[in-house]
Amino acid sequence: QSVLTQPPSASGTPGQRVTISCSGSSSNIGSNSVYWFQQLPGTAPKLLIYRTNQRPSGVPDRFSGSKSGSSASLAISGLRSEDEADYFCAAWSDSLNGPEVFGGGTKLTVL
Amino acid sequence: QVQLVQSGAEVKKPGSSVKVSCKASGGTFNSYTITWVRQAPGQGLEWVGRIIPVLARSNYAQKFQGRVKITADKSTSTAYMELSSLRSEDTAVYYCRDGFEYWGQGTLVTVSS
Numbered sequence: 001q002s003v004l005t006q007p008p009s010a011s012g013t014p015g016q017r018v019t020i021s022c023s024g025s026s027s028n029i030g031s032n033s034v035y036w037f038q039q040l041p042g043t044a045p046k047l048l049i050y051r052t053n054q055r056p057s058g059v060p061d062r063f064s065g066s067k068s069g070s071s072a073s074l075a076i077s078g079l080r081s082e083d084e085a086d087y088f089c090a091a092w093s094d095s096l097n098g099p100e101v102f103g104g105g106t107k108l109t110v111l
Numbered sequence: 112q113v114q115l116v117q118s119g120a121e122v123k124k125p126g127s128s129v130k131v132s133c134k135a136s137g138g139t140f141n142s143y144t145i146t147w148v149r150q151a152p153g154q155g156l157e158w159v160g161r162i163i164p165v166l167a168r169s170n171y172a173q174k175f176q177g178r179v180k181i182t183a184d185k186s187t188s189t190a191y192m193e194l195s196s197l198r199s200e201d202t203a204v205y206y207c208r209d210g211f212e213y214w215g216q217g218t219l220v221t222v223s224s
Contacts, residue, residue, distance in 0.1 A: 044214040100158040
């Protein structure tokens with residue numbers, strides 16, 4: 001049972017815009033930065049978004065992050081076949097669960 | 112460019128311990144924060160704990176308190192995660208990470224009788 005809640009799946013066709021939600025609470029997303037990771041099968045996660053809406057160098061601007069209250073979203077525009085992957089959100093937490101909590105992940109399928 | 116290289120896969124018996132290493136290069140070890148995250152088969156990510164080598168200070172998820180120990184050897188730029196009293200539910204890929212951007216390749220730990 002993950003602390004942050006994500007939909008288990010999402011889908012879109014090439015060129016479409018899709019969003020993936022991540023719901024938390026005032027003790028994590030509501031008061032801390034959000035991070036998004038992309039994970040391809042059999043590989044380590046890759047950082048897509050840090051500090052809620054910042055992209056590391058090399059990450060296309062098709063990926064964007066936002067937050068409102070205790071929920072965050074990852075948007076992917078101009079969907080491409082290579083975007084098919086698992087996406088995880090994470091946030092710092094002030095609870096006894098530890099400084100970092102994760103969502104359960106969203107499997108994105110490009111139709 | 113920071114690179115993290117982890118030790119190889121392990122198969123352990125229930126009740127035993129495992130120690131996974133994470134060797135860093137390409138940066139200044141004293142500036143690292145090494146976090147350990149695990150992922151059970153087909154599951155999401157789970158934070159295990161972290162260490163700030165320059166301070167030799169570590170903290171752990173409450174779930175693993177008393178069973179996990181994270182250490183760092185500054186002389187070899189290597190961090191370690193030792194998990195004891197292993198049970199089948201500890202079967203997972205264990206990743207080390209510096210900051211949020213740099214990840215090791217992962218180490219599969221299988222706990223089976």
